[in-house]
Amino acid sequence: MRELSVEKITQAVADLCVEACCRLPEDMRKAFATARDSEPSAVGRDILGQLLENADIAREETVPICQDTGLAVIFADLGQDLHITGGDFTEAVNLGVHKGYVEGYLRKSSVAEPLFERKNTGDNTPCVLHLRLVPGDRLRLRLAPKGAGSENKSMLKMLVPADGLEGVRKTVLEAVTVAGPNACPPMVVGVGIGGNMELCCLLAKRAAARDLHSRNPDPRYAALEDELLDMVNRSGIGPQGLGGVTTALAVHVEWAATHIAQLPCAVNINCHAARHAEILL
Amino acid sequence: MSDVRYIKAPFDEATARSLRAGESVRISGVILAARDAAHQRLCACLDQGEPLPCDLQGHVVYYVGPSPAKPGQAIGSAGPTTSGRMDAYTPRLLACGLRGMIGKGYRKPEVVEAMKQYGVPYMAAVGGAGALISRAIKKYTVLAWPELGPEALALMEVEQFPAIVVIDCLGNNQYEAGQAPYKKL
Ligand code: SF4
Numbered sequence: 001m002r003e004l005s006v007e008k009i010t011q012a013v014a015d016l017c018v019e020a021c022c023r024l025p026e027d028m029r030k031a032f033a034t035a036r037d038s039e040p041s042a043v044g045r046d047i048l049g050q051l052l053e054n055a056d057i058a059r060e061e062t063v064p065i066c067q068d069t070g071l072a073v074i075f076a077d078l079g080q081d082l083h084i085t086g087g088d089f090t091e092a093v094n095l096g097v098h099k100g101y102v103e104g105y106l107r108k109s110s111v112a113e114p115l116f117e118r119k120n121t122g123d124n125t126p127c128v129l130h131l132r133l134v135p136g137d138r139l140r141l142r143l144a145p146k147g148a149g150s151e152n153k154s155m156l157k158m159l160v161p162a163d164g165l166e167g168v169r170k171t172v173l174e175a176v177t178v179a180g181p182n183a184c185p186p187m188v189v190g191v192g193i194g195g196n197m198e199l200c201c202l203l204a205k206r207a208a209a210r211d212l213h214s215r216n217p218d219p220r221y222a223a224l225e226d227e228l229l230d231m232v233n234r235s236g237i238g239p240q241g242l243g244g245v246t247t248a249l250a251v252h253v254e255w256a257a258t259h260i261a262q263l264p265c266a267v268n269i270n271c272h273a274a275r276h277a278e279i280l281l
Numbered sequence: 282m283s284d285v286r287y288i289k290a291p292f293d294e295a296t297a298r299s300l301r302a303g304e305s306v307r308i309s310g311v312i313l314a315a316r317d318a319a320h321q322r323l324c325a326c327l328d329q330g331e332p333l334p335c336d337l338q339g340h341v342v343y344y345v346g347p348s349p350a351k352p353g354q355a356i357g358s359a360g361p362t363t364s365g366r367m368d369a370y371t372p373r374l375l376a377c378g379l380r381g382m383i384g385k386g387y388r389k390p391e392v393v394e395a396m397k398q399y400g401v402p403y404m405a406a407v408g409g410a411g412a413l414i415s416r417a418i419k420k421y422t423v424l425a426w427p428e429l430g431p432e433a434l435a436l437m438e439v440e441q442f443p444a445i446v447v448i449d450c451l452g453n454n455q456y457e458a459g460q461a462p463y464k465k466l
Contacts, residue, residue, distance in 0.1 A: 043445070043459065047407055050443075054413035058358070067348040067358035067411040067431075105357055107348040107431055120430055149363045149385070149408065173466075181456060182363045182386035184408035236464030240385070240407055242445065243459030273409045 001083045002137040004281055006092035009084070009139070012279050013074070013096025016143040018104035020277035021069045022062045024055040027212040028249070028274055035186060035239075035246040044244030048186075051239075051272055062104075066184075066273040068147035069106040072097045072127040075144070075209070079136035090129060093141075098123040109148070130202065142278040144209040150187065150271040153179035156201055159263040165224075168193060168265050169231060175267035176232050176248070181241025184271035188212065189232060189251040192266040194258035204266035207252035209276050214252065221253050228253070249274075290439070291339035292380040300402040300446045302453035307441035312383070313342045314421070316362050318432035320370040322425075327373060334425035334434055337374060341381030346431035347421065348411070356421040356437075358411030361385040364403070368392050375399045383444050387456065397452050404444040417442040 029052065036048035058065040074093060078084075084092075101108055101124035110125060111118040134140075155175040159167040172191055179187070190208025192200040215222045228251040238244025249272075258264065288296055290310035300306065313335070315323070326333050344364050348357030364384030371382070372395035380401055385408035388396075396403060406414055420438035427433050447455045 041459070041463065050407050050410050050413055054407075054410040057416070058412040061412070063351065063354075063412050063415070064348045064358040065412060066409040067346060067360055068362065069348060105349045105351045107346065107357070109346075109431075122430075147409075152363070180387060181405065181408070182365060184385065231466070234463075234465040236460035236462070236466075238460065238463055240405065241387075241456050241460070242405075242447075243456075243461070243463050245463055271409055 001081060003083045003085050004139060005085050006087040006089065008281060009089070009092040010096040010099065012141060012281055013093050013143065014100035014103070016141060016277045016279060017072060017097060017100025017106060018062065020143050020145055020275045021064045021104070021106050023059050024065050024273070024275065025212065029055050031212060031249045035249065039239065039244050039246050041238055041242070041244035043242045044239040044246060047239040047242065048246065064106055065275065066147060067107055068109065068149065069101070070145035070147040071110060072124060073144045073146050073205070073209070074127050074129050075142040075206070076129060076131045077134045077140040078131060079138045080133050081137035082139055093129060094125045094127055097125050097127045139281040140278065141281065142209065142276060144276040147271060147273065150179070150183040150269045153183045154204070154266070154268045156197065156264065156266045158197065159265050160261065161263050163263055167263065169228070171265045172228050172251070172267055173231060173235065175269065176237065177235060179269050180237055183269045184273065185237055185241060185248065186239055186246045186272050187248045188270040188274040189228070189248050190268040190270060191228065191251060191253045193253060193255040193263070195256035195264060196259065196262065197264060199256055200264035200266040201268070203254040203256055204268035207254040208268040208270040210252045212250050212274070216253050221255060225251050225253050287441070290341045290381065292341055293339065294380070294400060297380045297402055298400045298450050300449055302446050302449045302455040302458065304446045306404065306444050306446060308341065308444060309440050309442070312437050312439055312442070313340050314345050314435040314437050315342050316344050316346045316432050317366055318429045319426060319434040320367050324370050324373055333377070336378070338378035339380050341383060342379055343437065344382070344384035348431070350421070356415050356418045359415045359418055360409055360411035361406040364388060371395065375401050388448060393448055393452055396448060396450055400450045402446050402450055403448040405447045406444050414443070
């Protein structure tokens with residue numbers, strides 16, 4: 001059986017934290033440039049230019065793209081034939097977050113308890129870990145730090161089958177409209193359809209963390225992604241909510257089987273700092 | 282952008298009242314930095330009749346919680362945070378003489394009413410452009426509550442800090458005016 005030590009996992013997570021927070025994926029950068037050339041609003045063009053410059057400074061100086069380096073959301077796909085050695089997996093991942101955020105000069109935004117004391121844990125732990133057991137003997141770690149401005153604009157609607165496609169359209173438009181400038185557009189919109197309450201939210205989160213130009217493999221859902229993107233970009237919100245046609249750079253949809261009486265729909269908005277980094281160990 | 286107005290902070294009353302929604306500005310001088318926890322504590326001081334850690338008269342507040350400075354930097358990334366979370370506290374601080382706000386996102390009608398009453402503009406910095414904006418911040422000095430970390434009340438020396446006036450003291454709103462021509466639904 002293949003073995004992987006917890007030390008390796010910790011170091012990989014620490015590196016991913018800095019990588020994700022300071023280096024915007026190249027496809028996002030290119031999308032800013034393309035949008036700047038086609039955005040009719042002068043203010044919008046100016047903002048997209050500033051976002052490009054910002055991403056370049058962050059990359060060159062290894063400083064965070066955005067000061068809100070978020071909660072560390074980690075998707076771990078663990079091969080069932082991999083043996084993790086030397087300690088506790090979750091602890092190793094959190095130690096990596098500690099190391100990455102403390103040594104990487106990233107902002108610590110995690111409070112230990114939500115309601116009464118709200119005391120900062122000082123190292124951005126604990127992370128939000130989504131663990132999935134998969135075939136094989138490798139470990140895939142995808143880290144997607146998520147700031148509060150966009151996360152606070154998430155939405156879940158427990159639609160019913162009769163609401164259908166129109167219900168999904170309305171939900172997405174409502175979420176994007178309510179979010180507006182608060183979610184730092186241009187956004188990447190993640191939509192979950194189906195499953196039950198908690199699965200639907202997770203689908204939306206996975207959708208928001210997908211690579212910018214990825215498409216749903218089902219052609220019907222890929223077409224829906226295009227249609228929803230077009231709709232969102234006719235909302236007028238534009239870069240930073242100051243008006244224009246670049247409200248979102250992508251809408252990603254993920255779906256799952258659901259109950260005969262349900263059509264849950266969740267929206268998780270990612271801001272233009274749509275950060276993620278991945279490693280296969 | 283072509284028309285940029287260069288202004289000094291703290292604001293005098295005439296400057297605050299003359300700013301118009303849609304104007305691009307570059308702010309130089311000294312501004313305050315405060316977000317959720319500092320706002321809560323400022324209001325707690327007012328509740329208890331204690332003096333504030335600094336006189337708010339004429340000050341512009343920037344809603345920000347910077348990332349830590351690397352060695353040799355004045356400040357880490359320092360873009361705006363969502364202003365709406367400060368809405369509950371804002372009218373009281375405007376009544377204490379606060380004369381400008383910088384953040385991102387929508388404000389509640391009560392805040393806009395208080396802005397009209399006290400002649401205060403609300404400006405937006407580009408959300409998420411923290412690395413770029415930090416270049417306009419030359420010095421960051423914690424004024425009070427250092428235990429709040431990135432949420433401490435601080436003073437910032439700024440040079441040509443870039444912002445756009447979003448809501449002016451007459452209630453004109455650039456989010457609404459800017460979006461309307463592109464809304465095609
Ligand atoms: S919404 Fe995103 S870009 Fe905007 S401040 Fe939050 S993390 Fe940064």
